[in-house]
Amino acid sequence: MTDLLRVEDLRVSFSTRHGMVAALHGIGFALKAGETLGIVGESGSGKSVTSLAVMRLLDRAGRIASGRIVFQGRDITRAKHGDLRSLRGAAMSMIFQNPRSALNPIRTVEQQIVDVLRAHKPITLSAARAQALELLRAVLIRNPEQRLHAYPAELSGGMCQRVMIAMAMACEPALLIADEPTTGLDVTTQKAVMDLLAGITAQRGMAMILITHDLGLAARYCGEIAVMERGLMVEQGPTATLFQAPKHPYTQRLIAASPTRRSTLADLAQGEPVAPASVIQRPPGTGPLLDLRHVLKVFTGDVRAVDDVSFSLPPGGSLGLVGESGSGKSTLSRLICRLIDLDGGDIIFQGESISAIPANDFHRSPRRRDVQIVFQDPHDSLNPRFTAFDCIAHPLRRLEKMRDGAALTTRVHEAASRAGLPMDLLERYPHQLSGGQKARVGIARAIAPRPRLLVLDEPTAALDVSIQAVILQLLDRLRKEDDLAMLFVSHDLNVVRMLCDDLVVLQHGKVVEAGPSAAVFENPQSGYTRSLLDAIPHFDPHATAPLLQVAEG
Amino acid sequence: MSAAAIQRTSTARHVLFILRGNPVTAIASLGTALLVLIAIFAPFLTPYDPIASDVAHALAPPDAAHWAGTDQLGRDIFSRIVAAARLDLFIAVTAVGLSFVVGAVVGGFCGYRGGRLDRWVGRFVDVLMAFPLFVLAMALVAALGNRMENIIIATAVINLPFYIRFARAEVNVRRNAGWVEAARACGDSHLSVVLRFLLPNVLPAMAVQISLNLGWAILNAAGLSFIGLGVQAPTPEWGIMVAEGARFITTGKWWLVAFPGLALMLTVLFFNLLGDGLRDILDPRMRT
Known part of the structure; x- marks a missing residue:
C-alpha cells in the first residue's frame, strides 16, 4: 500500500527580529491510510509547526525552506492556495487545541457544519442540514436536534470539541490532524473525546496524527509514535517498542519524567537533589495546623x-x-x-x-x-x-x-x-x-x-x-x-x-x-x-x- | 557596579535601542526636548521684551533684526513665540497631568471594584462625553472666570472622561490576573493593589493617550484664547497671536499668523509622534 502522507526532510524557518530562525531541521515520516501517528514532545519542539506545515497553514513569517510533503501521491509542498483550499477540510482536516476559540461565536453549530459541507460538496441546504444532524449523532452529542441551534458559548468545552470533530470529519477526510485536542479539558471529558475520535477514525478508515505533550495519551491512542526535540524527530517507532525500549536519551528522559500509576518522585529524578538537606523533627501529638x-x-x-x-x-x-x-x-x-x-x-x-x-x-x-x-x-x-x-x-x-x-x-x-x-x-x-x-x-x-x-x-x-x-x-x-x-x-x-x-x-x-x-x-x-x-x-x-x-x- | 547602577545603564541602553529602531520617535523626542528647554529658558532666549511695543517698527516683515517680523504694535514675534511656549506648555502639561492623575485613580478603582461605584461613575462620564467638549470648556471658563487656573481646570475636565474610561477598561481586564491575587497573598490591601500594581501596569498604554492629549490640550487652550476666553492680551500666547494676526492676513502680512501657527503645529505634531515610542520605552516587556 502506498503512503497517504509522506514528509521528507522537511525544513521550516521563521523570520524574526533576530533574523531567520529554523524551527524544523529536516524531519521525515510516513503515514498509511487508517494509521495513527502520535507526535510527542515538549513545548518548542516543533510539533505544532509540523502539523501546520503539512496543512500548509504556516503564517507569513514561516516558510518551508526545503523538503517535500507528498499527500495522496501529490506533491503539495509548493501547491497554490486555491488548490490547497479544496484539499483542506475535504481530504485533510485539523482539530485545534482550544475548541471554543476555533468555533465562530456568532454562528450556530448547524450553520457552521453546513458551511463546511457546502464549501466542498454540491449539496442542497436541506441535505446539508440533515447531514449535520447525522454528524452530531455520530459524535455522540445528547439531544442533537436541540444542540444544532446552540451557539458555541452555550456548550461546554467537551461539547465544543465534539462539534469541532463533527466539522473535521464532515467531508470524510482521509487524514485528520489533532493538535492537542484535549489539553484544556478534564480527564473524564478527555477520555470521552479521545475514545470518540479513535472510534470514528478506526470505523471510517481515516488516518490520524495526534500531536500531544502527554505520553500517556499518545501511548493509549496511537500505533506509531514520533518523538520530537528542538525541531528534530529523535526517535520513531511502534508504540510498544518505543516505550519498552526507548533508544534516544531524550525519549528516555521524557518517559522517566512522566508520572505513571506506579512511579515515585525518585523515579522522576534527573539532576535535582531529591534528599532533603535536613529533616526537622516535630514533637508528636500536636493538633492540626x-x-x-x-x-x-x-x-x-x-x-x-x-x-x-x-x-x-x-x-x-x-x-x-x-x-x-x-x-x-x-x-x-x-x-x-x-x-x-x-x-x-x-x-x-x-x-x-x-x-x-x-x-x-x-x-x-x-x-x-x-x-x-x-x-x-x-x-x-x-x-x-x-x-x-x-x-x-x-x-x-x-x-x-x-x-x-x-x-x-x-x-x-x-x-x-x-x-x-x-x-x-x-x-x-x-x-x-x-x-x-x-x-x-x-x-x-x-x-x-x-x-x-x-x-x-x-x-x-x-x-x-x-x-x-x-x-x-x-x-x-x-x-x-x-x-x-x-x-x-x-x-x-x-x-x-x-x-x-x-x-x-x-x-x-x-x-x-x-x-x-x-x-x-x-x-x-x-x-x-x-x-x-x-x-x-x-x-x-x-x-x-x-x-x-x-x-x- | 551596584545593582542600581546596572539598572540605570540598562534603562539608558533600552531607550537608545528604541530610539535607534524608530527614527520618528527619535525626532519627536528631540523636538519635544527642545520645546521643553525653550519653555524653561524662555526669559534668556528672547532677544526683545515680548510685551514692549515699538510702534515705529510695527508690522515689519521678517529680517535680520526681527527674525519673525513684528506685529501691529511693533512687538517682536519671535520673542513672543518663545515666551508663549512656556505658558502653553505649562497649561497643557498641568491640565493633562491633572486629568491623568484623577482619571487613572478614579478609573482604576471603578475597573477594579466594579459594582455601584463603577455604574455611577460610568453614567457621569457618559453625561460628560455627551457635551460638545469645546463648548463645555467655554462654559466652564465663562462660569469660573477668565483666569489661567480656570483654563487649566476646564481643559482637565474635558480630558477626564477619556482617562477614566481608558484606565477602567485596562484595569478591568487585569483585575483577575494571577499577580493581583499574588499581591494580596503578599499582604497588599485592595488600595495598594490598585495604586502599586494595576496602575503602573496600565501606564505604558496610557502614555500614548497622554502624549496625544498634550497636543490636543495645547490646541484647546489656544482655541479658548483665540475666541477671547483664555489668556488675555498682552500676554504672549499662540492662540491670541493667531487670533490677532488673522486680521492682517488679508493685507499680505502673513508672518503674524504663520509663525505662531507653525509653532503650534510643530508642538502638537511632536507630541502626537511621541506616543508610540513612549509606550515602548515605558513597557519593561519590550526589553529583550
Whole structure:
C-alpha cells in the first residue's frame, strides 16, 4: 500500500527580529491510510509547526525552506492556495487545541457544519442540514436536534470539541490532524473525546496524527509514535517498542519524567537533589495546623461552589485536593488563603479561627504570612513590571516590613537558592524567564516569608513534564526541610499521589471521598474517584497487554 | 557596579535601542526636548521684551533684526513665540497631568471594584462625553472666570472622561490576573493593589493617550484664547497671536499668523509622534 502522507526532510524557518530562525531541521515520516501517528514532545519542539506545515497553514513569517510533503501521491509542498483550499477540510482536516476559540461565536453549530459541507460538496441546504444532524449523532452529542441551534458559548468545552470533530470529519477526510485536542479539558471529558475520535477514525478508515505533550495519551491512542526535540524527530517507532525500549536519551528522559500509576518522585529524578538537606523533627501529638469545618461558599445564582467541606491537615502534612473543573477546588484554595470570604462554616488555623477576619482586612493579620499560595500559571502570577528580585522581595517588604538592604537581599537570595533559581536571573523581568524559571520565582516568593502552610493551585499544570518532575521534587524537598504543610490542588491524580499523604476528592463542591492517598488510589470507594482514575491515560513500559485496545474498539 | 547602577545603564541602553529602531520617535523626542528647554529658558532666549511695543517698527516683515517680523504694535514675534511656549506648555502639561492623575485613580478603582461605584461613575462620564467638549470648556471658563487656573481646570475636565474610561477598561481586564491575587497573598490591601500594581501596569498604554492629549490640550487652550476666553492680551500666547494676526492676513502680512501657527503645529505634531515610542520605552516587556 502506498503512503497517504509522506514528509521528507522537511525544513521550516521563521523570520524574526533576530533574523531567520529554523524551527524544523529536516524531519521525515510516513503515514498509511487508517494509521495513527502520535507526535510527542515538549513545548518548542516543533510539533505544532509540523502539523501546520503539512496543512500548509504556516503564517507569513514561516516558510518551508526545503523538503517535500507528498499527500495522496501529490506533491503539495509548493501547491497554490486555491488548490490547497479544496484539499483542506475535504481530504485533510485539523482539530485545534482550544475548541471554543476555533468555533465562530456568532454562528450556530448547524450553520457552521453546513458551511463546511457546502464549501466542498454540491449539496442542497436541506441535505446539508440533515447531514449535520447525522454528524452530531455520530459524535455522540445528547439531544442533537436541540444542540444544532446552540451557539458555541452555550456548550461546554467537551461539547465544543465534539462539534469541532463533527466539522473535521464532515467531508470524510482521509487524514485528520489533532493538535492537542484535549489539553484544556478534564480527564473524564478527555477520555470521552479521545475514545470518540479513535472510534470514528478506526470505523471510517481515516488516518490520524495526534500531536500531544502527554505520553500517556499518545501511548493509549496511537500505533506509531514520533518523538520530537528542538525541531528534530529523535526517535520513531511502534508504540510498544518505543516505550519498552526507548533508544534516544531524550525519549528516555521524557518517559522517566512522566508520572505513571506506579512511579515515585525518585523515579522522576534527573539532576535535582531529591534528599532533603535536613529533616526537622516535630514533637508528636500536636493538633492540626489547618482545620476546615463545614465550609460553605455560595456564588450569585445560588451556586454552591463549596458545599459543607470539612477536613484537617497536620503541621508538615500534605493533602491533595482533587477534582475536575467546577468542582470548587480553586474556590476552596482561595477561601483557605483568605482571599475571599466564606458564607458558612469555620477555618481554624493553629487553633485559632481565621474565618472571622474579613478577606479585605486579612492583609493586616499576623496570619497572612503563615498562609502563602503558588498559582497555576507561573507567567500570569508575576507582575510584568517587577524583576524576579522584586517579586520575591515583595512579601518580605509587605509582611515583614523589611527595607532595602543587606538583610532583605540575604533573605531573597536564600529563598531563590532554596527554590533552585540561579542568582544571575534575579534582575530579569518575567518575560525574560522560561516557564520553569517563572515557576521557581513563584515558589521562592511563596516561601520567602517562611509560611507554615503553602497552598499550591495546580503549580505544574502549565509546565512541560520534565520541568514538572523537577518542580515536584523541589516542593517535596521544601516540605521536608521546613516542616511546611502543603495543600496541593490538582486535577492530576498521578501527581497528587506522589506528593501527598492524604487525598480529598471534590465533585460539585462536595467531598466525595477522603483518605490516605495510597488507599484511595488502590481501592477507590466512590464511583466518581474510580472514573477519574480510569480516565488518566497511562503508558506502562512493563505491560505485556496490547496498548491499543481502545482504538480498535 | 551596584545593582542600581546596572539598572540605570540598562534603562539608558533600552531607550537608545528604541530610539535607534524608530527614527520618528527619535525626532519627536528631540523636538519635544527642545520645546521643553525653550519653555524653561524662555526669559534668556528672547532677544526683545515680548510685551514692549515699538510702534515705529510695527508690522515689519521678517529680517535680520526681527527674525519673525513684528506685529501691529511693533512687538517682536519671535520673542513672543518663545515666551508663549512656556505658558502653553505649562497649561497643557498641568491640565493633562491633572486629568491623568484623577482619571487613572478614579478609573482604576471603578475597573477594579466594579459594582455601584463603577455604574455611577460610568453614567457621569457618559453625561460628560455627551457635551460638545469645546463648548463645555467655554462654559466652564465663562462660569469660573477668565483666569489661567480656570483654563487649566476646564481643559482637565474635558480630558477626564477619556482617562477614566481608558484606565477602567485596562484595569478591568487585569483585575483577575494571577499577580493581583499574588499581591494580596503578599499582604497588599485592595488600595495598594490598585495604586502599586494595576496602575503602573496600565501606564505604558496610557502614555500614548497622554502624549496625544498634550497636543490636543495645547490646541484647546489656544482655541479658548483665540475666541477671547483664555489668556488675555498682552500676554504672549499662540492662540491670541493667531487670533490677532488673522486680521492682517488679508493685507499680505502673513508672518503674524504663520509663525505662531507653525509653532503650534510643530508642538502638537511632536507630541502626537511621541506616543508610540513612549509606550515602548515605558513597557519593561519590550526589553529583550
